[in-house]
Amino acid sequence: MLLTASPILQIALFLCLVPAPKDPEPDDKGKGFFGVQLVDNNGPAITRVEPGSPADKAGVRVNDIIRSIDSVPVANVNEAREVIGRIRPGTVTVVAFSRGDAMVTIKVKVGVRPESIP
DSSP states (O other), X not given: OOOOOOHHHHHHHHHHXXXXXXXXXXXXXXXXXXXXXXXXXXXXXXXXXXXXXXXXXXXXXXXXXXXXXXXXXXXXXXXXXXXXXXXXXXXXXEEEEEETTEXXXXXXXXXEOOTTOO
């Protein structure tokens, strides 16, 4: 006599036999880095773009004001730093800026902070 398991029992057995997905390996690259200096001026305003930095390569300019990072609104320097710092280096992120009277959207590949920059 051939015994067959009910569909519910088959699913339960499947779930017991399939290993759970592993958590991603810890990231040893550190916090995300754009390579800009910011001040609060009607939002996080860029006062310096580090030459050769991810921001420089993407076309970010002095006096741009960050409005959002990956659709997350940022209202001040602390919020911008927090959001940037949470992004894994190597990730391409979309940053919206006010540039004069225009809104500009730029893709920035987040980098790793160089040891030479405090």
